[in-house]
Amino acid sequence: VTSTDGYLNRREALSSALAIGCTASGLFGSTVLSATGMESMIDSVNPRLFSFVGGATGPWRVTSSKAIVGEPMPEVSNLQIVNVDVPIASSNQWVLRGITSNERYATREEKNLLLQKQAPIGRPAASLSALIPIRKNAKWWALTQDERRAIFEERSHHVSIGLKYLPAIARRLHHCRDLAETEPFDFLTLFDYDNSNEAAFDDMLAELRATEEWKFIDREVDIRLVKA
Numbered sequence: 447v448t449s450t451d452g453y454l455n456r457r458e459a460l461s462s463a464l465a466i467g468c469t470a471s472g473l474f475g476s477t478v479l480s481a482t483g484m485e486s487m488i489d490s491v492n493p494r495l496f497s498f499v500g501g502a503t504g505p506w507r508v509t510s511s512k513a514i515v516g517e518p519m520p521e522v523s524n525l526q527i528v529n530v531d532v533p534i535a536s537s538n539q540w541v542l543r544g545i546t547s548n549e550r551y552a553t554r555e556e557k558n559l560l561l562q563k564q565a566p567i568g569r570p571a572a573s574l575s576a577l578i579p580i581r582k583n584a585k586w587w588a589l590t591q592d593e594r595r596a597i598f599e600e601r602s603h604h605v606s607i608g609l610k611y612l613p614a615i616a617r618r619l620h621h622c623r624d625l626a627e628t629e630p631f632d633f634l635t636l637f638d639y640d641n642s643n644e645a646a647f648d649d650m651l652a653e654l655r656a657t658e659e660w661k662f663i664d665r666e667v668d669i670r671l672v673k674a
């Protein structure tokens with residue numbers, strides 16, 4: 447299955463799961479996906495759940511994969527981003543899963559600014575993408591919400607740094623921590639932009655990585671992608 451913008455819709459994603467021989471469990475109830483059952487499955491799948499499948503095929507080609515902190519990810523040539531649960535990886539691929547969610551930190555004022563400036567991910571001209579899975583340490587998760595907010599924004603300026611780069615950079619945040627299984631990361635952050643904004647993206651990363659918030663990150667892998 448191919449898609450023009452590199453992101454598969456739910457129907458395409460299910461066909462794609464079939465094509466990569468995925469045996470569905472959990473949400474699909476331990477059956478091999480069949481094309482005939484696809485219609486009813488579309489309704490039963492969590493629309494906020496995304497799987498990032500690293501392997502030999504997919505509309506995004508991996509141009510680099512670097513461990514910034516902690517363990518690297520196994521090397522793959524391509525990535526598929528699908529809006530369904532892909533629970534089982536064959537030997538040559540990995541799967542990272544996360545769900546989009548409500549906001550935890552943004553204030554009303556920040557949210558309004560974000561809504562005014564941000565662009566949706568998947569613009570046709572955005573031929574470059576970055577998937578940056580992140581895990582935060584136990585010290586972070588032991589803090590209270592107000593303590594985390596103070597580090598995140600008042601002391602690290604995450605939103606005000608990020609806002610400077612909108613709408614050139616589009617983003618989507620996926621949470622892994624609340625999924626039932628033990629996941630290797632807490633967040634899967636996804637960005638896209640066109641060629642002329644690659645340097646700006648790197649500048650933003652340098653700014654963010656120098657903040658107090660980033661001291662709580664104990665695993666970060668920077669995976670760069672180009673539309674294949």
Ligand code: HEM
Pocket residue numbers: 548549550551552560578580582604605607608609611612615616617619633635650651654
């Ligand atoms: C494109 C500019 C960016 C903007 C506008 C932005 C904005 C935001 C906002 C508003 C939140 C809070 C969501 C909430 O209220 O729960 C957030 C969370 C987050 N962002 Fe960014 N961000 C940007 C870039 C980045 C980059 C480049 C990374 C990683 C390399 C990143 C990683 C994260 C992570 C991991 C969280 C979750 C933090 C937590 O819940 O502990 N962001 N971002």
